[in-house]
Amino acid sequence: MLQEKLTVCRQRQLTADVFELTLQGKMATIAQQAGQFVDVLVPDQRYLLRRPFGITQVDAAKQQLTLIYRTVGQGTSILSQLKVGANLDTLGPLGNGFPTEFLQTKQHVLIIGGGTGIPPLYNLAQQLVARGVQVTSAIGFGTQKQIFYEAEFRALGAVHYATDDGSYGFHGHIGLLLDAEFATTHFDAIYACGPRGLLLAVNNRYREHPHAYISLESRMACGVGECYACVVPAEDQQALYKVCDDGPVFATGKVAI
């Protein structure tokens, strides 16, 4: 875990409100588990809380890491205006990523993502394909115009799209796509990240799967496990887990989403 001023080396707009930001620094050389996140301080004193973003891509040789984010408020709007050469105070890598150590070459995994939940899954898919694991992806968006990283995901394996309005791929939400396409397919692992509805769909369908994982999002303050802001209850309500420190990745059936 480092606190480092990373340098913006590229900023690219992917859709109307989604941006890809590539940052340079030593943080990229620390071994990273896909699914870990970084916590970025908006370079404006009015904004005190860091923004957590899943890591999209790491290039240790070039000392670069890539983030994808959606402009949802003033803080992310400021980030979207950063130019090459700007510094960004960043903490990371934080949290626990997707467990993959049990996977063997030629085994087959299903990646389930929705909207701006897909960035850490891209990092995961890249790492798995590099290890010879077969990756199939099921990705949901509201509408075709919101889709980003299609070519990137397609380069790593079969991809099935679902859109809420039917403008691209399967017409309907991701749960229905899972039922239509993958109800009988065996996967050695399932990995998901996306909106709450998607996580519920995955949590319900793959509750008994021995290797099914979901990545959660939560409003955070410290990002390192000391402030108790980002807690999520255990499914049996007998414990509280910290999304930043115990997560953000949890096995299905473990937490009450």
Added chain:
Amino acid sequence: MNRLAVELPGLKLKNPIMPASGCFGFGQRYAAFYDLNQLGAIIIKAATVTPRTGNPTPRVAETTSGMLNAIGLQNPGLTAIMTEKLPWLAERYPDLPVIANVAGAKESDYVTVCQQISTVPNVKAIELNISCPNVAHGGMEFGTDPEAAYALTKACCAVSQVPLYVKLSPNMTDIRVIARAVEAAGAAGFTMINTLVGMQIDLKTRQPLLGNRTGGLSGPAIKPVAVRLINQVHQSSRLPIIGMGGVMSAEDTLELIMAGASAVAVGTANFSNPQACPDIIKALPQTMDRYQIKDLTSLIQEMAVTPV
């Protein structure tokens, strides 16, 4: 001579800076960023008799130059704090004074925690939390009623082995009423200010952003309120004050000392910058030079007033 050293009842501090309760847990994660021995002291997360799970989420919301929180005193409970958290600090940082924040729903809860936690060797003082705005019972109920504050402080002072500082709420018409009551009850000092009750509404859902509806406002937005209230209490009481409220820098630290504080706690700044405390400690000497401040002890003496 150490220019940054300050002395308060029970506390000989090599510098005036300490993380504020609730913003630093028990220090374990922050120890990955720097040597906690650099700190003047540490105020740990609130302790209650039994573990508390806290409030529904979302528990935090950003505001302009501030934040709202409604954590709800989630903590692992007195036993775990005494057997795990405090020994962890004592083993690694034997010379780091700990100030234990004590909370509860009723008087007997506070008394139990004060009695037991004050026997732990590295606990050098207690911060009596009678001003948490985020719990349904206890908390601010005690801190906004002078009779309740007096009775609770007296009961806790009677059983505590270490000096007791009472954390004052800013959510009062006249904070001096409570300050006088707890001074009369035997408190050794004040810590102030706790957060200001606030609320933020999400225009899309038309609902409060926090699961608890309301929360405590902290951060630079409240610093002028802290400066004024510290100064007001400083002018009406002889007891020392550990000041807090939006401190982000060495300049802010000096401002709170000039208002009447003898030491300064740093809260929300830890979230923006996990190394806020050591950064402030490092910047203090040069900042003091800029304002012709020889040492903090003489600055505190210079600010002393005869209470009215």
